[in-house]
Amino acid sequence: MPTDAPTNLPADPPTGQPAAPPTRQTATAPVPTRLGGALLRFRVLAYVVGVMLLGLVVAMGFKYLADQPRGVEIVGPIHGFIYAVYLALALDLAIKARWSVRGTLLVLVAGTIPFLSFVAERTVTRKVHANQRL
Numbered sequence: 001m002p003t004d005a006p007t008n009l010p011a012d013p014p015t016g017q018p019a020a021p022p023t024r025q026t027a028t029a030p031v032p033t034r035l036g037g038a039l040l041r042f043r044v045l046a047y048v049v050g051v052m053l054l055g056l057v058v059a060m061g062f063k064y065l066a067d068q069p070r071g072v073e074i075v076g077p078i079h080g081f082i083y084a085v086y087l088a089l090a091l092d093l094a095i096k097a098r099w100s101v102r103g104t105l106l107v108l109v110a111g112t113i114p115f116l117s118f119v120a121e122r123t124v125t126r127k128v129h130a131n132q133r134l
Contacts, residue, residue: 094134
C-alpha cells in the first residue's frame, strides 16, 4: 500500500517531540586563530600568482612564436612583483605554522612552475586545517 510520506526523513523520537534537523558537519577542523589571516592571504596570492604565471607563459608563446614581445613586457614585471609579495606571505605563514625548511622552500618555488602554485595552495590549506607541519 503506497504512502504519501517520504521515506528518507528521520522518525519522530518516542517523546513525541519533532525530530531535530540534521546538523551540517564540516570536513576540516577550524584553523587556529593565529593562522587564519595568514592562510587566507597566502591562498589568495597563490591563486593570483598561478593565474599570472599562466598568463606569462601565454605571453612568452606570443613572444617566441609570433614575434610579439609586448605581452611579456607587460605581464612579466607584474608577475615578478606579485611573486615577491607571494614570497613574503608564504614566509609569514611558514613562520606562524612552523613549517620545515624543506616544506617552506617547496612552497616558495611553487610560484615559479605553471600550475604548481594551485597544487601547493591545496596542500598547504589541507595541512594547516589538519594542524600538520609542512
